[in-house]
Amino acid sequence: MAGPLQLKELKNGREIIIAPSLLSADILNMERHIGELKGEADWLHVDIMDGHFVPNLSYGPALVSALRKRYPQVFLDVHIMVEPAEDFLDMFLSAGATLLTVHLEAAKHIHRVLQKIKDSGVMAGVSINPGTAAEPLLPVLHMADLVLVMSVNPGYGGQSFIAETIDKVRWLSKVRSERGWGYLIEMDGGVGPKNVAEIAAAGCDAVVAGSAVFGQPEPSEVIKEMRRSVQRG
Numbered sequence: 001m002a003g004p005l006q007l008k009e010l011k012n013g014r015e016i017i018i019a020p021s022l023l024s025a026d027i028l029n030m031e032r033h034i035g036e037l038k039g040e041a042d043w044l045h046v047d048i049m050d051g052h053f054v055p056n057l058s059y060g061p062a063l064v065s066a067l068r069k070r071y072p073q074v075f076l077d078v079h080i081m082v083e084p085a086e087d088f089l090d091m092f093l094s095a096g097a098t099l100l101t102v103h104l105e106a107a108k109h110i111h112r113v114l115q116k117i118k119d120s121g122v123m124a125g126v127s128i129n130p131g132t133a134a135e136p137l138l139p140v141l142h143m144a145d146l147v148l149v150m151s152v153n154p155g156y157g158g159q160s161f162i163a164e165t166i167d168k169v170r171w172l173s174k175v176r177s178e179r180g181w182g183y184l185i186e187m188d189g190g191v192g193p194k195n196v197a198e199i200a201a202a203g204c205d206a207v208v209a210g211s212a213v214f215g216q217p218e219p220s221e222v223i224k225e226m227r228r229s230v231q232r233g
C-alpha cells in the first residue's frame, strides 16, 4: 500500500520524468522496443482507448498485467481514455498499474473515482483534454498524485502539439505552490526534443513521448537528448 506521496519523492531529484508511450511501439515487438530504451526511460506510459470516449481502440488490462509480470519494478503510468471511467477501475487496479490516470470528462464522480484509486494503493491521476479548462479540477487537486494535461486531442499518437495547453501547466504549477499541494504535472501529446525544455520551464514534471521516441532509430538517444535539452533550458 503506497503512503501519501510527495512531489519530491516521486520526482526523486530528476529534472524531468520521461515516459515513452507504448502506443507508438510495434505491438509485435514490444519487448524489443522496451529493451531499446536501454534503461533511459523513467516510466512506461500505457494508453488505453475504448473507441467511445476516444475514436480509437488500443489495449486492455491484459497488457498491463503482462508488463507487470515481465517488468516487476517498472513504473507503469496507465492512462485510461474510457467512459464511464467507473466501469473500468477494478480491472486496471488489479492489473498492476503504478499510477492510474482517468479523464475528468469521462468520470461521473471524479472525486469518488480518485478516492477509490488511492484507497487501493495505486497513485491517482486526473487528466483534461485540450478543450477543457484546468479550473474545474480545483476541488480534487488536493487528492491527486498527478495531473495529466493533454496537449493533443486524445486517441492517436503522432499528432501536433497544441501550444495553448502550456498555459494550463503554468496555472497548475502556480496553484500547487500557492496551496502547498503535491501533485505532479504531466504533459501528453506531441512532445519531443524540440519542445520539452519549454514544457519543463512552464512547471511540468513529467512528459509522455510516443512517436518522438519509438519512431526513431535510437530511442534511448532521443531520451538523452530530451534530458540535455531540459538541462540547457
Ligand SMILES: O=C(CO)[C@@H](O)[C@H](O)COP(=O)(O)O
Pocket (backbone or CB within 6 Å): 021, 023, 024, 045, 047, 079, 152, 153, 154, 155, 156, 157, 158, 159, 188, 189, 190, 191, 208, 209, 210, 211, 212
Ligand atoms: O494519450 C495519448 C494519445 O491519446 C498519448 O499518450 C500518445 O500516445 C502520445 O503520442 P505522441 O503524441 O507522443 O506521438
Ligand SMILES: [Fe+2]
Pocket (backbone or CB within 6 Å): 021, 045, 046, 047, 079, 188, 208
Ligand atoms: Fe497518453
